[in-house]
Amino acid sequence: MDYIPYARQSIDEEDISAVVDVLRSDWLTQGPKIVEFEKVLADYCGAKYAVAVSSGTAALHIACLSAGLTKGKTGWTTPLTFAATANSMLYCGAEIDFVDIDPATLNISVPALKDKLSKRHIKPNVVIPVHFAGLSCDMEEIYGLSKEYKFSIIEDACHAIGGIYKGLKVGSCYYSDMTVFSFHPAKNMTTGEGGMVMTNDEELYQKLTRYRTHGITRDPKFMINQPDGSWYYEQTELGMNYRITDIQAALGISQLKRLDQFNAKRNELVNRYDKAFSELPIILPPKQEDIFSPFHLYVIRLRLDKIKKTRKEVFDFMKNAGIGVNVHYIPVHLHPYYQRLGFKQGEWAESERYYESAITLPLFPLLTYSDQDRVIAALCKILN
Numbered sequence: 001m002d003y004i005p006y007a008r009q010s011i012d013e014e015d016i017s018a019v020v021d022v023l024r025s026d027w028l029t030q031g032p033k034i035v036e037f038e039k040v041l042a043d044y045c046g047a048k049y050a051v052a053v054s055s056g057t058a059a060l061h062i063a064c065l066s067a068g069l070t071k072g073k074t075g076w077t078t079p080l081t082f083a084a085t086a087n088s089m090l091y092c093g094a095e096i097d098f099v100d101i102d103p104a105t106l107n108i109s110v111p112a113l114k115d116k117l118s119k120r121h122i123k124p125n126v127v128i129p130v131h132f133a134g135l136s137c138d139m140e141e142i143y144g145l146s147k148e149y150k151f152s153i154i155e156d157a158c159h160a161i162g163g164i165y166k167g168l169k170v171g172s173c174y175y176s177d178m179t180v181f182s183f184h185p186a187k188n189m190t191t192g193e194g195g196m197v198m199t200n201d202e203e204l205y206q207k208l209t210r211y212r213t214h215g216i217t218r219d220p221k222f223m224i225n226q227p228d229g230s231w232y233y234e235q236t237e238l239g240m241n242y243r244i245t246d247i248q249a250a251l252g253i254s255q256l257k258r259l260d261q262f263n264a265k266r267n268e269l270v271n272r273y274d275k276a277f278s279e280l281p282i283i284l285p286p287k288q289e290d291i292f293s294p295f296h297l298y299v300i301r302l303r304l305d306k307i308k309k310t311r312k313e314v315f316d317f318m319k320n321a322g323i324g325v326n327v328h329y330i331p332v333h334l335h336p337y338y339q340r341l342g343f344k345q346g347e348w349a350e351s352e353r354y355y356e357s358a359i360t361l362p363l364f365p366l367l368t369y370s371d372q373d374r375v376i377a378a379l380c381k382i383l384n
């Protein structure tokens with residue numbers, strides 16, 4: 001029996017010819033496709049600016065740098081995310097801390113955030129809410145707190161491209177300073193590797209473009225000295241080479257045309273799962289009325305009190321049935337590296353409790369009904 005992966009990209013002939021066209025053109029990188037990709041995604045999200053980079057992690061890193069995170073500053077996020085969210089703040093030399101999740105949404109708990117803000121004498125300079133599995137965080141509330149406590153907001157929307165929060169596209173940055181996307185093949189659209197930072201702030205936009213390319217500027221407006229001549233450029237801060245290629249950008253432009261279709265298909269498959277699982281002893285993925293989630297992941301939580309099996313037994317049964325289950329995520333603070341930094345088990349109890357019971361099931365636009373039925377049958381078999 002064929003193995004069903006938990007995630008898979010959707011590539012069609014149009015994607016392939018868009019990439020091949022770039023290979024025949026003059027520009028493999030730093031060319032017009034990158035500018036076009038930024039423009040179409042900014043338009044799609046309703047944001048003013050977009051900066052394309054080599055990965056979602058690179059996007060998080062330059063967003064943190066542009067928000068002013070350095071040694072002596074502090075950033076907060078939730079433990080229920082991919083390690084890159086927290087790592088990006090550490091790259092800047094900043095201190096980090098975590099805020100627990102709300103088990104009802106699996107996103108940052110606004111009451112826990114409020115509580116921590118009011119009690120801690122070290123306030124965050126940056127907060128990174130993660131739209132877990134695609135469901136937007138309560139951005140209006142978090143934005144309100146950012147005004148009161150003066151922190152910047154970077155949305156980690158690596159799961160949420162195409163999502164809609166209270167009528168606003170995720171990435172519009174209406175309630176944040178910047179929003180970050182990833183185009184890894186497991187995500188809702190892909191460029192192979194790639195990422196993007198969205199913003200409405202021109203100053204942030206200028207910083208992002210400099211950090212992407214070595215901290216170099218060619219615009220006299222941003223130079224410290226008078227240009228020596230028309231060849232002149234200046235490195236004004238320590239940046240990286242985080243550029244994406246035109247080859248990747250062309251794939252991104254082509255994929256974006258089908259993003260809404262991909263996300264509609266994901267939602268259709270989610271509804272099929274939900275219906276099939278309504279009687280099982282599991283907690284279904286959260287949904288919210290005023291939010292359209294593009295469902296990057298379909299995560300169930302086992303009601304371990306009601307089933308006579310461990311999560312590992314259920315997981316292994318599914319794996320042995322040829323089904324690519326996964327676990328998103330091991331809470332960041334439990335990784336040995338973070339334990340060495342002093343983060344203790346037990347402090348973010350909801351994230352840990354979630355982790356004990358969570359399993360990610362296969363979900364991607366090309367998942368066929370018959371393959372999905374195999375997943376459903378296997379889960380029903382092990383849980384009944």
Ligand SMILES: *Cc1c(COP(=O)(O)O)cnc(C)c1O
Nearest residue numbers: 055056057082084158182183184
């Ligand atoms: C995928 C992901 C990232 C990192 O993106 P890459 O493109 O793989 O570097 C960061 N945060 C979250 C929540 C992600 O899912």
